[in-house]
Amino acid sequence: MTWSVERLLPVRMRRVALVAPSAEIRDALVRIADAGCVELDRFEGGDVVRSAAASRGLPSDTGAGAVLAPATPDLDALRQERREDLLAGEAQLTAFDRSAIRRGEVAALAGWCPVTDVPGLAERLAAVGASLVVLPAPSGVEPPTLLRGSRGTAHSFAPLVTTYGTVPYRDVDPSWPSGVVFVVMFGVMFGDAGYGMLLLLLSLALRRGAPSFLARYRRLWPFLAGAGTATTLAGIAYGEFFGPTGVLPVLWLDPLASPERLLTASIVFGGLLLGLAHVAGTVNRWREGGPVRAVYATSGCAGFAVYASLALVVTGLYLDQRAYTLAGAALAPVGLLLAGAGLLAATPGGAAGVGETAVRLFEVVVRAGTNTVSFARLAAFGLTHALLAHLIWQETTGLARQGPVPLAAAVALFGVATAAAFALEALIAGVQALRLEFYELFSRVFEDQGRPFRPWHVPLADSEVTT
Known part of the structure; x- marks a missing residue:
C-alpha cells in the first residue's frame, strides 16, 4: 500500500505473542504495561482480576491511578504504607500473569499491537530475555480499531x-x-x-x-x-x-x-x-x-x-x-x-x-x-x-x-x-x-461497529518502592 492509502485506514494491527521464561514473566509484563501499546487477551468481566487479587490479598478495584514497581515489591510493606496505586497495579499484573499459558519453564500471552510499535517493543522485551512473536491473524476475528491521531496527539478529529x-x-x-x-x-x-x-x-x-x-x-x-x-x-x-x-x-x-x-x-x-x-x-x-x-x-x-x-x-x-x-x-x-x-x-x-x-x-x-x-x-x-x-x-x-x-x-x-x-x-x-x-x-x-483498541497501560512508579 502507498502512504496515501494507509492514511485513509485505521492503524494496522499485528497479532503478537509475548513469550518469556516463567521466572521473567513479571519483568516482561512490566515493560508491556509501561509501553501501553499492546491489548493483551483477557477474560470478559472482572472475575479473573478479582480472583487473582484476592489470592494475594490485593484490592479488586484496579482502575485509574494504578502504577507498577520496576521490581517485585513487598506487598506487606505496601499495605502498611497504604500505596493503593502500587497495589492496584500489582493486581492487574497478577491477573495477566495468571492468564498466561505455561509450557514447562515458558509462559506466553497473546494480544494485538500496532504494527509500528512492534520493533521497539520487541527490543525492550529482549533486554529481559523475553520475545515478541508476530503471529498470523486468527481467521474470523477482526482486529481492534485504533484511528490515526487518536493516541493523544493534539491535531486529531x-x-x-x-x-x-x-x-x-x-x-x-x-x-x-x-x-x-x-x-x-x-x-x-x-x-x-x-x-x-x-x-x-x-x-x-x-x-x-x-x-x-x-x-x-x-x-x-x-x-x-x-x-x-x-x-x-x-x-x-x-x-x-x-x-x-x-x-x-x-x-x-x-x-x-x-x-x-x-x-x-x-x-x-x-x-x-x-x-x-x-x-x-x-x-x-x-x-x-x-x-x-x-x-x-x-x-x-x-x-x-x-x-x-x-x-x-x-x-x-x-x-x-x-x-x-x-x-x-x-x-x-x-x-x-x-x-x-x-x-x-x-x-x-x-x-x-x-x-x-x-x-x-x-x-x-x-x-x-x-x-x-x-x-x-x-x-x-x-x-x-x-x-x-x-x-x-x-x-x-x-x-x-x-x-x-x-x-x-x-x-x-x-x-x-x-x-x-x-x-x-x-x-x-x-x-x-x-x-x-x-x-x-x-x-x-457505516453499517457495522468495530471494537476499540484498548491497550493495557500502567506506568512505572516515579518514587522509591519497598522491595
Whole structure:
C-alpha cells in the first residue's frame, strides 16, 4: 500500500505473542504495561482480576491511578504504607500473569499491537530475555480499531468519529474528512469574521491549557481552530464582522438580501456530501463483504445509483436541461433493482419478504430526498444569525445617535447582546453540524461497529518502592 492509502485506514494491527521464561514473566509484563501499546487477551468481566487479587490479598478495584514497581515489591510493606496505586497495579499484573499459558519453564500471552510499535517493543522485551512473536491473524476475528491521531496527539478529529461509534477495522478512517466537513458546516451557519476571530483566540488559549479548568479539553482545540477559520471565511464572504457593521464588504452574498441563493447553495453542498458519503460507504461495504455486498447495499453502489438518479432528475428540472432528466430516469430503475435485490436477500422471502422490501425501498427513496433537504438548515441558521446580528446592530446604532449617555449604553448593549448571541449561536451551530454529520452522513458510511483498541497501560512508579 502507498502512504496515501494507509492514511485513509485505521492503524494496522499485528497479532503478537509475548513469550518469556516463567521466572521473567513479571519483568516482561512490566515493560508491556509501561509501553501501553499492546491489548493483551483477557477474560470478559472482572472475575479473573478479582480472583487473582484476592489470592494475594490485593484490592479488586484496579482502575485509574494504578502504577507498577520496576521490581517485585513487598506487598506487606505496601499495605502498611497504604500505596493503593502500587497495589492496584500489582493486581492487574497478577491477573495477566495468571492468564498466561505455561509450557514447562515458558509462559506466553497473546494480544494485538500496532504494527509500528512492534520493533521497539520487541527490543525492550529482549533486554529481559523475553520475545515478541508476530503471529498470523486468527481467521474470523477482526482486529481492534485504533484511528490515526487518536493516541493523544493534539491535531486529531478522531473524537468526532469515536463519539458516533467504533469504526470497523476494515473500514476507512473518516476522521480528517469528517472534521473538515464539520467545521465547514459550522462556519456556514455561524458566518461572522468577528465571531471567527474570537473562536481562534479561544482555540489558542485552549491549546495553551488556559484557563486551567479547561485543560482537560485541550485535545479539542482543533475543532475550535477549524470552526474559527471556517467562521471567519464565511463572515468575509457574507460581509459580516460582529454583524453588518460595514467593516467588511460583501464578497459573495448578503444572507438577508439573497436567501434563495444561500438556500440553493446549502442544498447543493449537502447533495455533494451525500454523494461522497455513498462513495465512502461503497468502499466500506467492499472491504467488509466483497464486491457483492458493495453492489447491492443501499449504502453502496445500489443506494448511490438511486441517489444519483434523483439528483440528476431534480437538476435537470431545475436547470431545464432535458439530458440530465433523461439520464436520471434511465439510472433510476438500475438503482432500484439493485437495491431491491439486496433488501430482498435479507428477508425470509415469500410475500412477506416482498412486502418488506417494497416498504424499505420506498424508505430509501424518501430518505434520499429528505436527507438532502435537511441541509437547508445550513442556510436557515445562517439567516438566523444574520437577522439577529442585524437587529443588534440596528438597535445599537439607533441608541448611539441620541447623545453621549445613550452612546455608552449602546456600547454596553452591543457587548452584552453580542456575547449572548455568540454563546447561543455557537451552541446551536455545533449541535446542528453534529446532527447532520451523524444522521445524514455517517449513517451511510457505516453499517457495522468495530471494537476499540484498548491497550493495557500502567506506568512505572516515579518514587522509591519497598522491595
